[in-house]
Amino acid sequence: MIRIIVIEDQWLVRDALVALLSLQPSIEVIGHGASGKEGVTLAAELQPDVALLDIQMADGDGIWAVREIRRLVPSVRCLLLTTFAKDDYLRQGLEAGASGYVLKDTPTAGVVQAIEQALAGKIWIAPSMQSRLPGMFRPDALSKRERTVLKLAESGATNREIAAQLYLAEGSVKNLWTEIFGKLSAKNRVEAIAIARDKGII
Amino acid sequence: MIRIIVIEDQWLVRDALVALLSLQPSIEVIGHGASGKEGVTLAAELQPDVALLDIQMADGDGIWAVREIRRLVPSVRCLLLTTFAKDDYLRQGLEAGASGYVLKDTPTAGVVQAIEQALAGKIWIAPSMQSRLPGMFRPDALSKRERTVLKLAESGATNREIAAQLYLAEGSVKNLWTEIFGKLSAKNRVEAIAIARDKGII
DNA sequence: CCGGCAACGTGACGAAAGTCATGGAAGGTT
DNA sequence: AACCTTCCATGACTTTCGTCACGTTGCCGG
Incomplete structure (x- = not known):
């Protein structure tokens, strides 16, 4: 069983994700929270195998949380989950140390796969984002x-x-x-x- | 058992909502779709008690779908489900004939309650939106x-x-x-x- | 039928935003 | 040293924005 935590600020969506992932035979949801800060606290406390984090949240966004978790509890793999296919999010997320970038518009099997890959130390990126990877890493345009x-x-x-x-x-x-x-x-x-x-x- | 359909374009969120609502003892999810058009078709075909519709979708948004469903299958109550607390959405939704406006940032119990209220012919509006209702049709509003x-x-x-x-x-x-x-x-x-x-x- | 009123449409004119050429300061080459 | 490059700073000049006074249409209550 892979032990995971779910961090997502929309209450209904969070509950729904927990319900869905709990139905998967290989996955156990051991905790959930509604902000980046909660995510960091839970990760340190519960030491899950994988943390699934939404990006857009009040009180510490997902990318910030990834950075913190990687710094404080490097054994926890972080997956970013978001609606938006934004280059900047992907780049910042990977720089922060995320093990993957999952869009909410993917089949359930995709998330499960991303979680398994993350656990194995691999990086899983939403198929529609992969083509944009090259040329993405240049210094920030704006001063x-x-x-x-x-x-x-x-x-x-x-x-x-x-x-x-x-x-x-x-x-x-x-x-x-x-x-x-x-x-x-x-x-x-x-x-x-x-x-x-x-x-x-x- | 209340028979409902779930219309939401984000695959993962749709699956998750179906999983969550299926766990509720009073609710039975009898169908789901990923676009406004699918929503209208399913509503006509399955004649559910309640249709739960996301607003932002490609190929026929939720508000359009409400309008169509109310016109074609008036026995189906429509609930709008969205991330965004926008006055404009709420106003348009109510004008289209929606029985409620549910934010994704509400507890699961809230959605269940909204579904029950809708079935009873009442209108359920997210608490955080209710305060904005009065001022919504006032002259100092934008034309x-x-x-x-x-x-x-x-x-x-x-x-x-x-x-x-x-x-x-x-x-x-x-x-x-x-x-x-x-x-x-x-x-x-x-x-x-x-x-x-x-x-x-x- | 008429006064009031809300929404819309318009041009003249002052205020702000946006462009460009120029130059200084810090840091890294050769 | 002389040279780049990058970022920052500035004023003169053009374009766009924002204000104002005014006119039009259509609707509603008396």
Whole structure:
């Protein structure tokens, strides 16, 4: 029996996953939680064979949890489970030390297989993501300054406000935007923010 | 036994929901599908007591499916199931004839209760959404045109592009923005989009 | 039938966003 | 040293955004 924990913030989905996985003959669900922090605590406490973690969660997302678990309890293999086929998620997840990337739109057999592979020390990646693997590992396009500007602008700050916050001239902020637009192939700040969200940059 | 069908496009989540609901003593899952169209077909064919439908699906979304099912097989009660607490979804869903709006972030007991209520002809709405019901049809809410503009702008469209799409002058679009800013207390489009997201308007 | 009102449509005009050329500072070559 | 490269900073200039005053349509209650 493979001992696993399920970390997923949507209560109903969590219960459902636990019910489904418990029906599998080779799997035993020994715990479950609703946030990244809970995930880390449970992993340390229960020492499961595999942790199945959703990515998007409040209070410590799945990728952060993978990083923590790999650091504190390296014997626990981590599988990321998500709705979204995002390059950035996959890259960050693998860098954090995940043993796999499973989409919620896969058959049950796929998850079971991913869990078995993870236990064997192999990495399992959703078939639809595998083609995107090459060319994925390059330095982060955006600089720190640029990411800061994006984050400040996200909730509606003007260039003047951003400049004040960062002790810059307004012109400097505008120039940072031009850099950002080029790197993200966006034509204005709204699109840049949308793309950055989509890629998981901010 | 309440006979239900489950319509959800994410394979794993669908399987998991079926497994979970099948464990409930009062419920029998008699069918499941992965798209709005399948939902309508299954509802007509199996005549279940209740249909549990995800909103976001390819090939006929859940709200469309509710509308069709209510039209073709009025004896089937429809429950909408979704991750997102969006005013817009709730309003459209109720207008389409849904018997309830269930968030995936609710305990299992909540769904069971919603299913029982639906069968009894009552409407069950996720607790966190109920407070928003009153203000949903008020004059200070955004008009249809205004919501359209917000949606088009969300991914970075300029006023010129929005105007072209809606067969308007650029000036009209700008004026709509001014209205939007007033109603949402936003100072620019970025903030307006952030607030609208937050409130679940778009 | 008419006044009120809400939603929509428009252009002129000031304010902000976005572009571009330029240059400084830090760190790593040869 | 001289040289790259990357990131950061700035102001002058163009484009787009946002405000305002005004006009139109259609609907509802008196």
